Amino acid sequence: MERLKITINSDVKYIKILREAMKYFLKFNDYEDEEQIFFMELALNEAVANVIEHTYNYDNTKTVDIIFEIENKNFKVYIRDYGEKINLEEVKSRDLDDIKEHGLGVHIISQVFDHMMWKDINEEGNLLILEKSLGD
Template sequence: MDSGIKLVLPSDPRYLSVVRGAVERFAALLEFGEEDCRWITLAVHEALTNVMRHAYHDRHDQPIEIFLRERDGGFEVLMVDHGQGVRPEQLSGRALEDVKPGGLGTHMIREIMDEMDYAPLEGRNELRLWKKRADKKAGE
C-alpha cells in the first residue's frame, strides 16, 4: 500500500474515540474541509461499530485493521475483520420512515461516503469506503 497509515486495534468500544481522532486528523491532512472531516469521521466510526457489534458480536478482544490513505483525489478507508460476515444486501440500510432504534449506521455511511464496497472473503471481511475531496477553488 502506498502512503497512508494503518491502525490495528481490538474490537473494544473504548478505542472508538482514539480512531475518531486519527481519522479526523488524517482527513484534515488530506485537506478536506472541516465539515467533511466530521462526516468522514462519523462514517468510519459507524463502520467500526458495525464490525464490533455484528461481526464480532460485542466480543472485545478480536482484531480489526484499518488502513487510511489518499486515493484518486479522495480519502480511502479499508477496514478488515475476521468475524462473521454479512450478506452484501444487508448493508443496504433501512428505510427511515419507521421511527425505531437501530439500523441507522449503515444509512449514515451510505449518505456520507461516495463509495462503499463490502467483500466477505475466506476468513476475513473487507469494507472499503471512499469519499472524493471537493475541488479546490482556483488560486488555492
C-alpha cells in the first residue's frame, strides 16, 4: 500500500497544492490517465472547498487532513475535518435543471468517484472517503 498524508489550514489557496499532490501521487504510482486525473482533481477541489465553506465557514485557523492511498489499483481519498458533525440528509446535489453558480460539488464528486461515503467517527469532525478503481 502506498500512502501520503497532508494537513492544510482551511484556506482555499492550499487546494491547488492538494490537487498537484494528488496528481503526482497517482503518477508516481503508475496511473497516467490524464483525463481521469483532471476529473479527480476537480472532485477533490469541490470536496475540500465544501469543508472550508460549509463546515468551517472560511475560518482559516482550522485544519483539514487529507490522505491519498493506493492498494491493488484501488485509490482512496480520506478528507478529515474537525468541525461540527454534518447532517447527512442535507448533503445532496441540487437539481441539475436549477441553473446557479454553485451547488454541483456533490454531483461532480459522485460522478468522478465510484464511492463517496461518510464514516461515522466517535470524535469531533467528519471523515469523507472517496474511492475509485484505477483498474483497466
